[in-house]
Amino acid sequence: xxxxxxxxxxxxxxxxxxxxxxxxxxxxxxxxxxxxxxxxxxxxxxxxxxxxxxxxxxxxxxxxxxxxxxxxxxxxxxxxxxxxxxxxxxxxxxxxxxxxxxxxxxxxxxxxxxxxxxxxxxxxxxxxxxxxxxxxxxxxxxxxxxxxxxxxxxxxxxxxxxxxxxxxxxxxxxxxxxxxxxxxxxxxxxxxxxxxxxxx
Amino acid sequence: xxxxxxxxxxxxxxxxxxxxxxxxxxxxxxxxxxxxxxxxxxxxxxxxxxxxxxxxxxxxxxxxxxxxxxxxxxxxxxxxxxxxxxxxxxxxxxxxxxxxxxxxxxxxxxxxxxxxxxxxxxxxxxxxxxxxxxxxxxxxxxxxxxxxxxxxxxxxxxxxxxxxxxxxxxxxxxxxxxxx
Numbered sequence: 001x002x003x004x005x006x007x008x009x010x011x012x013x014x015x016x017x018x019x020x021x022x023x024x025x026x027x028x029x030x031x032x033x034x035x036x037x038x039x040x041x042x043x044x045x046x047x048x049x050x051x052x053x054x055x056x057x058x059x060x061x062x063x064x065x066x067x068x069x070x071x072x073x074x075x076x077x078x079x080x081x082x083x084x085x086x087x088x089x090x091x092x093x094x095x096x097x098x099x100x101x102x103x104x105x106x107x108x109x110x111x112x113x114x115x116x117x118x119x120x121x122x123x124x125x126x127x128x129x130x131x132x133x134x135x136x137x138x139x140x141x142x143x144x145x146x147x148x149x150x151x152x153x154x155x156x157x158x159x160x161x162x163x164x165x166x167x168x169x170x171x172x173x174x175x176x177x178x179x180x181x182x183x184x185x186x187x188x189x190x191x192x193x194x195x196x197x198x199x200x
Numbered sequence: 201x202x203x204x205x206x207x208x209x210x211x212x213x214x215x216x217x218x219x220x221x222x223x224x225x226x227x228x229x230x231x232x233x234x235x236x237x238x239x240x241x242x243x244x245x246x247x248x249x250x251x252x253x254x255x256x257x258x259x260x261x262x263x264x265x266x267x268x269x270x271x272x273x274x275x276x277x278x279x280x281x282x283x284x285x286x287x288x289x290x291x292x293x294x295x296x297x298x299x300x301x302x303x304x305x306x307x308x309x310x311x312x313x314x315x316x317x318x319x320x321x322x323x324x325x326x327x328x329x330x331x332x333x334x335x336x337x338x339x340x341x342x343x344x345x346x347x348x349x350x351x352x353x354x355x356x357x358x359x360x361x362x363x364x365x366x367x368x369x370x371x372x373x374x375x376x377x378x379x380x
Contacts (some may be wrong), residue, residue, distance in 0.1 A: 003265050092337070109275075147210055176371075179214065193206065
């Protein structure tokens with residue numbers, strides 16, 4: 001399956017994921033200390049500059065695409081603050097949001113899924129005492145990743161089967177068979193696991 | 201043990217595919233994704249604990265960088281966006297929906313609808329509104345206007361969650377772990 005990691009190989013891809021996550025936390029803390037438009041504008045330029053410096057125009061365009069889903073919030077905040085007249089306050093909110101989200105996306109774009117999962121497993125290690133063994137967590141993550149394409153494929157078949165029987169669109173009618181199939185898959189996968197020696 | 205693990209994993213995958221399939225426009229012409237319906241179903245079918253764990257597992261994979269949120273969003277950025285409250289509220293919503301299912305003796309369909317409304321709308325909106333108020337620096341009242349734009353769609357989804365749970369109860373009663 002596709003991940004959000006950028007195919008453009010940058011120097012940041014080789015940094016340890018833990019270092020990038022720590023830097024991101026500090027950066028986000030810093031952004032929440034800044035409360036006027038000018039430093040936040042500089043901060044946003046800095047994030048854009050890091051994108052360009054690391055991976056060039058194509059990489060930066062990928063970063064820009066990843067903040068695009070924020071546009072409704074930008075629009076609403078702009079309208080609201082345009083109406084109340086507090087333009088500086090609106091600029092602070094929008095700039096901070098963009099700089100924080102773009103920086104977080106940058107970490108995602110430059111870290112492979114396997115590296116991120118390794119960090120998650122390390123962070124979850126203390127949970128072993130509560131009964132969540134690292135092996136079980138790894139198994140669960142792998143099962144989800146493996147079953148998403150399987151279930152998508154079956155969703156298509158369920159829709160096709162409905163279409164063969166009815167001129168009406170399937171809509172919500174696919175939900176019950178899809179959920180039943182997920183329950184069946186879970187039983188089969190559990191049997192298969194048990195036959196191979198169990199989850200632990 | 202294995203059965204718990206695979207149910208949690210498979211329902212995490214179910215939340216993902218319900219967000220990835222835009223083709224299910226649930227009610228005619230309303231472009232709502234079924235992702236939060238998946239969250240409700242985790243609670244009403246798997247029960248409080250397993251349902252919440254399935255949602256946490258889904259969020260872990262989103263944070264790790266898989267584009268599993270509706271519209272192909274994902275990665276760490278979404279946890280810095282104004283939607284963060286809704287994301288963090290998802291596991292709690294599933295837990296509450298499952299709790300209502302487990303603790304009431306109502307008919308499964310009714311209990312599931314009630315659970316989906318209380319957890320998937322009531323509790324979820326509290327988290328969502330807090331998140332938007334914090335990130336967008338708005339008062340709670342102002343942030344709640346934004347959240348209520350989603351109310352009609354979520355009401356439809358709560359009813360659907362009830363209907364799906366009712367069908368499962370009728371077709372295969374043993375599959376409802378929340379009532380096991």
